Amino acid sequence: MQPGTASGPAPLQRPEAFGPSLRRLLGRLAPERAAVLAVLVLAVISVVLNVIGPELLGRATDLIFDGVVGRTLRAGQTRTEAVDALRAAGHTRSADLLAGMDVIPGRGVDLDALGRVLLIALAVYLIAALCAWMQGRLLNVVVNRVVNRLRSEVEDKIHRLPLRYFDTTPRGELLSRVTNDVDNVAQSLNQTLSQLVMAVLTVAGILAMMFWISWLLALIALAAMPVAAVVTGLIAVRAKPHLVDQWTYTGQANALVEQAFTGHRVITAFDGAERFAAEFDECNGKLFRSGFRAQFLAGSIMPAMLFVGNLNYVVVAVVGGLRVASGRISLGDVLAFTVYSRQFSQPITQIGTMLTLLQSGVVSAERIFAVLDADEEAPDPAVPDPRPIDRGRVVFDDACFRYDPQTPLIESLSLVAEAGRVVAIVGPTGAGKTTLVNLLLRFYELDSGTITIDGVDIATVSRDRLRANAAMVLQDTWLFGGTIRDNIAYGDPTAGEEAIRAAARAAYVDRFVHALPLGYDTVVDEDGGGISAGEKQLVTIARAFLADPAILILDEATSSVDTRTEVLVQRAMAELRRERTCFVIAHRLSTIRNADLIVVLDGGRIVEQGTHEELVAAGGAYFRLHAEQFAGAAG
Template sequence: MGGRMGAPGEKAKDFKGTLKRLLGYLKPRKYQLFAVFAAAILSTLFGILAPKIMGDATTKLFEGVMARMNGVEGAAIDFAYIGNIIVILIGLYAFSSIFSYVQQYVMAGVAQKTVYELRREVNAKLNRMPLKYFDSRTHGETLSRMTNDVDNISNTMQQSLTQLITSVVTIVGVVVMMLTISPLLTLICLLTLPLSAVVTARVAKRSQGHFIGQQRSLGELNGHVEEMYAGHNLIQVFRHEKKSIETFKEINERLYQSGWRAQFISGIMMPLISFVGNIGYVLICVVGGILVAGQRIAIGDVQAFIQYARQFSMPITQAANIANIIQSTVASAERVFELLDEEEEERDAEQGTPASRPRGAVAFEHVRFGYKEDALLMEDLNIEVKPGQMVAIVGPTGAGKTTLVNLLMRFYEIGGGRITIDGRDIREIARGELRSLFGMVLQDTWLFNGTIRDNIGYGREHATEEEVVRAAEAAHADHFIRTLPEGYDTVLNEEASNLSQGQKQLLTIARAILADPAILILDEATSSVDTRTEVLIQNAMSRLMEGRTSFVIAHRLSTIRNADVILVMNKGSVIEQGTHEELLAAGGFYANLYNSQFQEAV
């Protein structure tokens, strides 16, 4: 643990408050913690008593040898006495090990159960968080709080907490035992402590800046490597390989300089502390020898004292290191508690569920909404969609197309007005029931690490093999799936990079078909497939949308000419509404959009 002494730890903003809250998670297991404390004390005490008893054996052996050398009649070494002491020592070390085992076993259960509860709370909290929380933070930041910070708490509870208990008990016990042997030698030993503290503080201060620089350079290097590997094709196309390599060398050099300085400076801490400790040992041996010569102390006691002196320095070093680790752990706990204290979604409906056979009538009535309270995106939005209609939503970037869908599914809460499905306010419907009415196919595909069968079957729980295959056939994905070596058992990696973008989109469409939803939401669902496949998917979608209300967010206006209603949005409002022919004849905003795309195509 000495190598980590100089490592900087992030400090909590409210150390006492966070520590108190963290300790609150341990209250339900106070009896187990009491057992851990008792086992730690007993284990340490048995270990501390051993050197003193071993010193008695040394003294008895020394007395027998000296008596023989001095020609004392009948002098002999009392091997029976020494043998009894050896048996006692074996018993002491055995009991020390047993209690140490009990301590680690019980503490493992306490730590893991506590962290289990904490991780369960975080997971439940994430399920109650509004979409705006995830939109305002990076995914890595949220994942770091749930994994790295919680693991940091777990490791500290499992290892550092028990080490801290043992270190404190060892320090107190060793000082008491040294005082019983010789107050003078104890004073000499304690005089080395201020020097060790000064060395530790100076080295830690010098190394901290280098550790910070090392972490900063490491972060830059990771970011650079990730960026370069993600875009290596473009780097080669634009011939920036040399510049990329030079940047890597520059960051790597800074990391090397900071790294070796940090490791070197922190690495000399233990030799310096050992040097100071050895000075104390020399003084103890010299003064102890003088005391033995004056028959003021037994030689075995000097041996025991030297052992205690060696035991004394290590727990002090460990305690100092653990104090730094606890600072970092409380900072991690504070980050986790900040997540747990975040504002949640509005309380879900307690009673009431959608109709058993929803018709799919959707209405926006005087809806007001803004991502910020002082900047409204929608002020008085009114839309009425009849059951079974195909509604296309078009408009420039930032017009509010995706926002409309997010409000419909209650990913965001409206600031005024109401949204209804079959006449019922969606706020009176439980979110789980509400979202079960929808099937979504987005432009950005999402597939998880698993088989193709599992990814399609994600659309409906307990779907049969035949239903999965039928859904794949309807999405025109069955053919390419069967050409894969493992067919439907082909395992997709985390990024599904073993499939083309178009193939991934086909799987998400098959998943939506399998879900058999009452209302469909398609966000440029055919943007990643070729023209021939697009025609096939459009035909499949037409069959799928029969009798269902569907919302289609489109950028290519040629794909929504058959829509029953086209909503033209701009700046959060519906500025035009009608069929394709009606909007073209009106010669307004939609006509300009459509004609501009047609001219670009030509």
């Protein structure tokens, strides 16, 4: 029974706190402290070396320029004499330029010094590249470890969530959070952390070198930062809501696709393909529009920042050229500074782009955290009751339960199921039949009252121990992707081959399995994989046989099979019920005639109970149900 689904899934919530969510996400790097520290050290080394590189190339430029100019001067004179001669000849600008240079008149390019500088620059860039490669590889390992733990946490969390969570959350939406959002977090961390760290360190290193070369040019270059920050901030603020919508609509689209796959036959039978397609097209259109706007805004950061950087580059080049001409700075320093200026705008642009991408990752992280923060099942008792619960005497004592606090369902229900007896539960749809067995297995917790097995309150034992003594055969058969042997062995993973085949024979699986090409090694899945609905049901019964439970629950186990297969299923269930306490939920009253006790529920209350003969003779609710059903069959 799925409460609250009539009105659709719960509305998806928008993220509320980017900063706290980012800190929480980065906090998951804590177990990788040593590796993160190594990443930072390698990043610092790589950035420092890359920052030194342009200065070395500037020094090489000065050696070449000084040598070229030096060869044009008369040998034997000093630089001061050459400067004075130029001033005397009226070449003041050339004299100022020469005064700022380190030349020896008459000497050409110092090839030895130039070669040493270039070799050092080559070594610096090679080591910087190696450190960057090692840093990127190590960071990739760190991120994948973090995401691997995150996936494991989500998987573990799913097993601790109550059934109520799955009743109110679309499966496609949950799958989207577990798959798409986790992948997006991994991609965002991989792409942003490395580049953000490198970009921030590069900005700091380049800024230091720029001030060391020329404080005036550095201030000119810094004038672009406020403009860049404003542009990036405005774009990021506008992009965030579209990023949120993009991942929200991605989850909704996945939910619709999952429904289309699982309900394909129903959709086709009711000619609902066009309506379903229209609903998907509407959602897909919203996803397209939000994704387009988010990516357009994120992509506009780069050209905007390049425009600002190019303007700044022109100003630096002009001012730097004038200062070279005046002899206040060397040509090599200006060349190095222009390289730094170009490099300075690039990491600023990267930071803006990476922050937008990081926003997308944090949006996905918040959706994952919403799953991790969901209320879990109530914890098992710290000191479980050690008494055995393997006989199967079940007592409901004044049990009360509501899905919705405002809507009564199970009210003051009391019922005794003796060990080894068959208790059939009947009643109209919505009477609380399935809810009753859900409470027995603690899929839901009672609001008040108690349920005991062999005198032990089920709230005082662990769920694992409780469910280990019970098995269910449901109307909706479930087979996982594996062989028939594997699906039967799911009832008891420790069972041997002979025990599996014995369970198969008892459930009449052995009658059809040999007709399959691979016998027990035939691979099946949730859709059956080549076996009929009735044969799937027999496999689930064989699984219950293998589990050998004290309590058996049969929930409409024959409602979806043909008459011939129903005979086999009934025989298998009759064998399975032997010497076990059995709860049978049935609409076909013909299948529960021989039950030891028939309980009639209506509105969450027991309105009648007794044997078939007693209830028919009483002429009450059961008699009316029986008469209606058999009158319909006769008609």
